[in-house]
Amino acid sequence: MAILKVNNLIKKFGNFTALNGVDLEVSQGEIYGFIGPNGAGKTTTLRILLGILKATSGQATIFGMDAWKDTVKIHKRVAYVPGEVNLWPNLTGGEVIDLFVKLRGSNNKRRREELIERFDLDPTKKCRTYSKGNRQKVALIAAFASDADLYILDEPTSGLDPLMERVFQEYVTEAKKEGKSILLSSHILSEVERLCDKVSIIRNGKIIESGSLEELRHLTRTSVVLDTKEPIADLGKVKGVHNIERKNNLLYFHVDSDQMDEVMKYISQFGIIKLEVAPPTLEDLFMRHYKVDGGGH
Amino acid sequence: MFRELYTNTGKLAGFILRKDRIRLPVWIISIVVFTFLIASILPDLYATGADRQIMAETMKNPAITVMLGPGYGLDNYTDGAMMAHFMLLFSAIATGIMGILLTTRHTREDEEEGRIEMIRSLPVGPLSPLAATILNITLANIVISLVVGFSLYSLGLEDMDLGGCLLYGASLGVIGIFFAALTGLFAQLTSNTRATIGYSFGFLILAYIIRGIGDVENETLSLISPLGLILRTQVFVNNYWWPVFLTLGISVIIFGISLYLNSIRDLGAGFIPTRPGKRNASRFLLSPLGLSFRLQRTSIISWTIGMFILGISYGSILGDLEGFLNTSGIIQQMIPEGEGLSLTERFMTMLMTILSILGTIPALMYVLKLSYEEKRNRTEYLLSKAVSRNKVIGSYTLIAILAVPIIQLMSILGLWFAAISTMDDAITFNTFFKAGFVHIPAMWIMVGLAVFLIGYFPEHVSLTWLYLGYAFFVVYLGDMLQLPDWMSNLSPFGHIPQVPIEEVDITKIFILVLISIVLTFSGFIGYSKRDIQG
Ligand SMILES: Nc1ncnc2c1ncn2[C@@H]1O[C@H](COP(=O)(O)OP(=O)(O)OP(=O)(O)O)[C@@H](O)[C@H]1O
Numbered sequence: 081m082a083i084l085k086v087n088n089l090i091k092k093f094g095n096f097t098a099l100n101g102v103d104l105e106v107s108q109g110e111i112y113g114f115i116g117p118n119g120a121g122k123t124t125t126l127r128i129l130l131g132i133l134k135a136t137s138g139q140a141t142i143f144g145m146d147a148w149k150d151t152v153k154i155h156k157r158v159a160y161v162p163g164e165v166n167l168w169p170n171l172t173g174g175e176v177i178d179l180f181v182k183l184r185g186s187n188n189k190r191r192r193e194e195l196i197e198r199f200d201l202d203p204t205k206k207c208r209t210y211s212k213g214n215r216q217k218v219a220l221i222a223a224f225a226s227d228a229d230l231y232i233l234d235e236p237t238s239g240l241d242p243l244m245e246r247v248f249q250e251y252v253t254e255a256k257k258e259g260k261s262i263l264l265s266s267h268i269l270s271e272v273e274r275l276c277d278k279v280s281i282i283r284n285g286k287i288i289e290s291g292s293l294e295e296l297r298h299l300t301r302t303s304v305v306l307d308t309k310e311p312i313a314d315l316g317k318v319k320g321v322h323n324i325e326r327k328n329n330l331l332y333f334h335v336d337s338d339q340m341d342e343v344m345k346y347i348s349q350f351g352i353i354k355l356e357v358a359p360p361t362l363e364d365l366f367m368r369h370y371k372v373d374g375g376g377h
Numbered sequence: 378m379f380r381e382l383y384t385n386t387g388k389l390a391g392f393i394l395r396k397d398r399i400r401l402p403v404w405i406i407s408i409v410v411f412t413f414l415i416a417s418i419l420p421d422l423y424a425t426g427a428d429r430q431i432m433a434e435t436m437k438n439p440a441i442t443v444m445l446g447p448g449y450g451l452d453n454y455t456d457g458a459m460m461a462h463f464m465l466l467f468s469a470i471a472t473g474i475m476g477i478l479l480t481t482r483h484t485r486e487d488e489e490e491g492r493i494e495m496i497r498s499l500p501v502g503p504l505s506p507l508a509a510t511i512l513n514i515t516l517a518n519i520v521i522s523l524v525v526g527f528s529l530y531s532l533g534l535e536d537m538d539l540g541g542c543l544l545y546g547a548s549l550g551v552i553g554i555f556f557a558a559l560t561g562l563f564a565q566l567t568s569n570t571r572a573t574i575g576y577s578f579g580f581l582i583l584a585y586i587i588r589g590i591g592d593v594e595n596e597t598l599s600l601i602s603p604l605g606l607i608l609r610t611q612v613f614v615n616n617y618w619w620p621v622f623l624t625l626g627i628s629v630i631i632f633g634i635s636l637y638l639n640s641i642r643d644l645g646a647g648f649i650p651t652r653p654g655k656r657n658a659s660r661f662l663l664s665p666l667g668l669s670f671r672l673q674r675t676s677i678i679s680w681t682i683g684m685f686i687l688g689i690s691y692g693s694i695l696g697d698l699e700g701f702l703n704t705s706g707i708i709q710q711m712i713p714e715g716e717g718l719s720l721t722e723r724f725m726t727m728l729m730t731i732l733s734i735l736g737t738i739p740a741l742m743y744v745l746k747l748s749y750e751e752k753r754n755r756t757e758y759l760l761s762k763a764v765s766r767n768k769v770i771g772s773y774t775l776i777a778i779l780a781v782p783i784i785q786l787m788s789i790l791g792l793w794f795a796a797i798s799t800m801d802d803a804i805t806f807n808t809f810f811k812a813g814f815v816h817i818p819a820m821w822i823m824v825g826l827a828v829f830l831i832g833y834f835p836e837h838v839s840l841t842w843l844y845l846g847y848a849f850f851v852v853y854l855g856d857m858l859q860l861p862d863w864m865s866n867l868s869p870f871g872h873i874p875q876v877p878i879e880e881v882d883i884t885k886i887f888i889l890v891l892i893s894i895v896l897t898f899s900g901f902i903g904y905s906k907r908d909i910q911g
């Protein structure tokens with residue numbers, strides 16, 4: 081069941097087109113990764129979903145309601161963490177958490193205390209004295225302390241240390257287990273890879289790739305490390321083989337995923353001593369998309 | 378070592394100048410043109426010596442002294458003496474405000490926004506940002522001093538010699554420098570922009586009040602206030618330079634102290650300490666209204682007390698005024714006619730308008746806080762929760778709207794307390810109350826205008842300040858400069874009946890309230906339709 085649906089979303093700031101036909105669909109119980117280079121339009125998309133910006137055209141619905149018109153009803157069930165957390169300097173972290181939780185409409189004291197402890201935050205400090213990571217923790221605690229059905233997270237971990245990042249991932253996984261949905265924009269690809277069921281890549285205001293990690297991998301190349309008894313002749317001429325390099329008598333190359341079978345048949349003729357096959361990482365995917373057409377930005 | 382502290386101050390000053398390439402010329406040109414225009418029309422307004430002498434008689438009035446400062450050369454009221462008496466204090470306040478705003482912008486504001494951190498990571502000395510800022514503003518004030526001085530001289534007025542003109546210019550410039558240095562000090566002591574601006578303006582207002590009381594009651598008191606001190610130059614009458622040099626010396630000392638404080642504190646920190654706070658929010662904070670009240674609590678309390686004190690200080694001259702008015706005939710020319718009313722009551726209406734305009738400042742601050750919050754990306758927290766836009770803008774508007782009658786009441790109480798203790802034939806509380814509360818619709822229109830701009834033109838909200846400044850100018854100097862009626866009609870305060878001289882026109886009041894409601898609600902509509910920056 082689709083919880084969040086974005087259809088041909090266009091957003092212009094004056095003459096500048098920030099979003100140029102974005103489509104997204106997040107189903108219940110899904111963790112959805114949203115990645116793309118700086119200035120691609122991630123934050124803009126999320127802000128439209130939150131009804132803070134008004135789309136120039138296109139639809140954005142959450143729980144089947146219009147993201148611009150039904151903001152209050154939608155927000156009762158949505159938790160949001162912005163990338164740049166800028167809090168009121170003279171309120172304490174504890175006060176801000178209480179305020180945020182209350183404004184969403186739920187209140188769970190025990191969970192709040194648990195989160196504060198897990199994230200290791202001193203809630204009696206004034207926000208002006210918090211580091212970037214600590215400000216982010218305040219927003220994360222407020223988000224997870226409220227009982228939301230959808231979490232919209234815009235680079236929520238850019239300031240967290242690895243320990244805290246682990247805690248964050250646990251809470252995200254837990255939320256997913258409870259059947260909640262998460263839309264996660266992030267530049268930390270390993271995090272997206274570990275957490276997300278589906279990923280969309282946005283560039284220059286357009287979604288250029290979407291699907292489960294499996295599907296995306298299928299679209300790309302597998303990296304292979306090979307050593308054979310006899311030297312391989314004409315590997316470069318085999319269909320689907322790219323980027324051949326030779327280092328320490330080993331051959332490194334990439335294979336188009338759909339040509340794997342043919343390539344394996346070919347190389348086995350030369351007597352395989354060693355063969356390592358690695359699926360492409362999200363980073364490979366990402367790099368490939370950005371490097372095409374000169375990388376965009 | 379010394380050099381290292383100030384590395385690249387010059388380049389940084391150039392950079393600051395670039396950032397201010399529009400702002401600074403606008404300030405300088407406004408101040409210069411304003412001075413020049415007034416100086417060129419005054420001789421026509423009061424063409425003959427006799428005209429000026431009549432004016433001088435009315436100016437001997439203690440209420441005028443509180444407003445404009447002591448009149449020098451009233452026995453021989455030349456163009457120069459008149460110019461200095463009318464304009465010096467106000468122009469000096471303008472350069473003071475310029476000093477406060479520009480200094481805050483390049484010191485504490487840049488620091489709070491993390492920009493100083495970026496700059497300090499470059500090969501730039503730790504004291505360079507402060508030094509470069511003060512250097513720039515000092516240069517700007519020197520430019521103002523010279524251009525004002527020479528342009529006045531170029532008018533070739535008989536009683537305005539070169540020395541006097543330059544002294545006039547220098548008096549303006551040195552106040553600009555003083556307030557820049559003072560703001561530089563507050564930028565070290567406090568740890569955020571609003572507090573820096575708040576303390577600096579607080580000091581300016583205090584300086585104005587002390588001077589007002591001192592000018593009437595006690596000369597020494599006036600010398601404590603930089604604004605009082607600078608009037609002692611007695612420009613175009615005796616041309617004393619010592620107040621200029623004294624103010625400059627004090628500015629240098631203040632600047633030195635702030636450099637020292639800057640050198641011993643951490644980046645981003647202040648000296649007014651922050652205490653650990655509450656673990657949990659009180660129930661009162663947990664709503665947009667509670668939040669916006671809490672964020673402005675200190676400001677609300679200080680302004681409420683401040684307006685009371687301002688009321689007392691204006692009220693304290695009513696006794697002196699009573700004595701003066703009963704012996705002076707000419708004054709009637711200045712003050713509106715009214716049957717069966719004492720002259721003090723008539724004068725009180727003008728006082729009330731001025732207090733109302735000043736009381737509009739905090740009300741505007743409370744509503745414009747919303748746009749400050751938006752610029753700092755803090756409204757998106759509220760709007761991403763189950764909170765409607767109307768509720769967010771409504772909370773800030775409500776505080777501003779409610780603040781208006783409370784602030785009015787405080788200044789009325791101040792006036793009344795002072796009146797009953799200084800006047801023989803005291804004005805009744807009822808009269809004060811009516812005269813004060815009748816201004817509320819105009820104040821609400823100003824608030825409504827701010828809401829309207831927040832809704833439709835969020836980049837231009839500061840126009841409200843300009844408009845309020847205009848309203849103030851028209852009331853304060855309108856009579857003396859014989860400004861045409863349409864100019865005062867452009868301000869909402871120009872449409873407020875002058876109770877008790879005029880009757881309260883219910884229809885008019887109703888229309889004014891209606892305008893404020895329309896402005897406010899259309900602002901709400903605009904706000905709920907537009908993109909929020911953050
Ligand atoms: N209010 C605005 N006015 C004009 N342009 C804007 C505005 N907000 C965003 N943009 C532009 O829209 C584009 C998309 O910005 P957005 O913030 O959505 O990028 P992003 O994908 O979140 O990038 P990052 O990874 O750096 O956070 C950028 O080019 C940005 O400059």
Ligand SMILES: [Mg+2]
Nearest residue numbers: 122123124163
């Ligand atoms: Mg972003």
